[in-house]
Amino acid sequence: MATLQGKKVVVIGGSSGIGYSVAKGALLSLAEHVLIASPTPAKIEAAVARLQTDPELQKVQSDLRNRVAGAVLDLGDTDAVRTFFEKLGDIDHLVITGGNVATQFAFRGEDLGKHRGIGLYKPHSNLTLVLGTIGAIDALTRALAVELAPVRVNIVSPGCVIGTDVWKNISDEAQDKLLSPLLKKIPVKHLGTADELAEAYLFLMKCTYITGQSIQVDGGDRLV
Numbered sequence: 001m002a003t004l005q006g007k008k009v010v011v012i013g014g015s016s017g018i019g020y021s022v023a024k025g026a027l028l029s030l031a032e033h034v035l036i037a038s039p040t041p042a043k044i045e046a047a048v049a050r051l052q053t054d055p056e057l058q059k060v061q062s063d064l065r066n067r068v069a070g071a072v073l074d075l076g077d078t079d080a081v082r083t084f085f086e087k088l089g090d091i092d093h094l095v096i097t098g099g100n101v102a103t104q105f106a107f108r109g110e111d112l113g114k115h116r117g118i119g120l121y122k123p124h125s126n127l128t129l130v131l132g133t134i135g136a137i138d139a140l141t142r143a144l145a146v147e148l149a150p151v152r153v154n155i156v157s158p159g160c161v162i163g164t165d166v167w168k169n170i171s172d173e174a175q176d177k178l179l180s181p182l183l184k185k186i187p188v189k190h191l192g193t194a195d196e197l198a199e200a201y202l203f204l205m206k207c208t209y210i211t212g213q214s215i216q217v218d219g220g221d222r223l224v
């Protein structure tokens with residue numbers, strides 16, 4: 001079966017959470033080189049050090065110091081993004097998880113209950129512009145898959161993923177208010193982890209016969 005042996009992988013948003021798990025999963029799948037990028041230099045440095053010294057990775061990969069690198073990059077800085085890709089050279093896979101849902105949606109504790117179930121399939125009022133933008137990413141993915149062919153373009157759509165830095169600034173009380181009803185309701189009866197999400201990205205990198213697809217990794221939230 002497929003591995004990522006010999007592949008060069010870039011993960012923008014790889015300093016924590018889902019992106020970090022994707023970076024680690026790529027190395028566990030024998031990727032030749034993984035570059036993680038995000039805006040915060042200290043977090044990038046710490047994440048690179050964690051990957052380079054991870055005992056689980058050391059069992060399957062030698063020379064991790066030369067296989068893992070970090071770069072500072074803010075996706076909001078267009079000039080920096082252009083320079084980053086001009087200097088990057090050839091790569092095999094680009095994963096983008098960079099962003100912060102808390103600021104994107106201006107969450108406040110008292111609003112969390114109302115925002116539960118944000119998504120294309122269960123829209124709430126007052127979120128038209130946000131959901132329109134999310135929907136545009138779906139359409140963009142399909143269009144790019146055709147325009148950039150044979151480069152493959154896919155999207156992963158996460159449900160609720162706990163334990164990542166997105167939750168750092170949300171109080172325990174607000175998290176409980178948001179997560180308890182969800183936990184009772186979703187078919188899989190547990191909340192998602194970054195490692196579970198990473199599996200979808202690894203599948204998309206390894207399966208060379210998939211393009212223009214959106215994969216919902218949400219524990220079945222969309223169904224209930």
Ligand SMILES: NC(=O)c1ccc[n+]([C@@H]2O[C@H](COP(=O)([O-])OP(=O)(O)OC[C@H]3O[C@@H](n4cnc5c(N)ncnc54)[C@H](OP(=O)(O)O)[C@@H]3O)[C@@H](O)[C@H]2O)c1
Nearest residue numbers: 013015016017018038039040075098099101161164165166
């Ligand atoms: N966790 C969830 O329940 C959930 C649900 C739906 C969607 N998502 C989305 O999934 C993505 C990953 O979330 P996560 O839970 O893994 O969060 P996370 O642990 O906070 O990771 C976010 C990553 O994005 C990076 N980042 C933030 N702003 C960036 C920018 N302007 N340019 C480049 N990188 C940037 C962060 O870097 P720094 O640390 O350097 O800031 C970090 O590496 C986010 O886009 C989030 O909105 C998450």
